[in-house]
Amino acid sequence: MTLELWLIYLVAASGLSLTPGPNGLLSITHGACFGFRPTVYTIFGGAFGFLVLIAISLAGFGTLLAASEQAFTLIKWVGAGYLIYLGLRVWRAPPPDFRGAALAIDTQDACPIRMFQQGFLVAVTNPKGVLFFAAFLPQFMVADASFATQLFVFGGTFVMVEITYELVLASFAQRISPWLSQYGRWFNRATGGIFVGMGTALATASR
Structure with a gap:
């Protein structure tokens, strides 16, 4: 891959990351409720999920999803169901308490494994992501480059952009x-409603 082609891909990947999506909203929610350091696990979980989607797309699975109504429908409903479930949990959650040890990384809700898992599942259960990468990546792929090389270049670039954002x-x-401590319940309802809306939109999406 030439430097010019990589720079074009970098700009395109940055534009994709800046588009509002479930993982960005999840990072805001966790950052507000648990603080910056615990949310790093959420972010890395989402980044790993995107890397999996890129690997699947490069391997040709995106073409399978585009051709198979059953496969698309199955993954679509799994992703939609998880977003709706997450939204209902956020909606029902009490206002965040930002005092003292309430934000400690070892609290049950801020468990690193759980936060990593949520970030990963939100990213990897979105079939639109698979289809988008399946349509987006071929424009930059080099025919004689190995799978490992292209995964390193395409996946590594997108993941670094997404993590930074x-x-x-x-x-x-x-x-x-501090503002959320006062208006936390409304924040939870707003973000929870957005998650539910995203899940509903995903459930009604067509190929």
Whole structure:
């Protein structure tokens, strides 16, 4: 891959990351409720999920999803169901308490494994992501390059862009935590409603 082609891909990947999506919203939510450091696990979970989607797309699975109504429908409903479930949990959650040890990384809700898992599942259960990468990546692929090389270049570039963007979101969310302590219930309902809306939109999406 030439430097010029990689720079074009970098700009395109940055534009994709800046598009509002479930993982960005999740980073804001976790950043506000748990603080910046615990949210890093959420961000890395989502980044790993995107890397899996890119690997699947490069391997040709995106073509399978585009051709198979059953496969698309199955993954679509899994992703939609998880987003709706997550949204209902956020909606019902009490206002975040930002005092003292309530934000400690070893609390049950801020468990690193759980936060990593949520970030990963939100990213990897979105079939639109698979289809998008399946349509997006071929424009930059080099015919004689190996799978490992292209995964390193395409996956590595997108993941670094996505991590940087979500770290900024999480950092911003932590700064508004005093306001959220006062209006936390409304924040939970707003973000929970958005998650439910995203899940509903995903459930009604067509190929």
